[in-house]
Amino acid sequence: MFIIQSFSCSYIPDKQAFDKERYERIELKVPKGMKSIIKSLADDKEMSVNAYLQDLVRKDQCGMFDTMQIAEKNREMISGITGNMHDGYDIIFKDGHSCHCRTKKDVRSCIIEYCSEKGG
CATH class of the missing domain: 1.10.1220 (Arc Repressor Mutant)
Known part of the structure; x- marks a missing residue:
């Protein structure tokens, strides 16, 4: 005799909520091929x-x-750096803090100061 159990698909909305809370989606268009x-x-x-x-x-x-010669210990606190030498650089930290700097030297100083302040 076989017993068949039905399984609930309730995990799907839970996974969707999990993904929505933790991930972002982007659309990427590329040339044919x-x-x-x-x-x-x-x-x-x-x-x-x-x-x-x-x-x-x-x-x-x-x-x-x-x-930019960013120390390894400070890299762990940084989500990303964008920009260039003409427009300046935006630093985004993993905790959501961000700052704008004009030069690479300013970027290093900002990162060192913020990470020291946060105990990094």
Whole structure:
């Protein structure tokens, strides 16, 4: 005799709420043919397209951190740095704090000051 149990799909709304609270979505438009190239590059690294693109962004940010000579211990508190030498730089910390700096030297000073203040 087999007993069949029914399973509730209540986890789906819970997962959707979890995702909505913790993640953001972006739409990425690429020229025709580029999608298959991106998928192939991700597959070559045994990654999903999402993980592959996030990895590229992380590597780009690491390059920015290296260029600005940001200490390893402070990098953990930074969500990202955007900008350039003409418009200045925006620093976004993981706790939501942000600041705008005109020069790379100002960026380093701001990060050191904020991270020291927060115990980083």
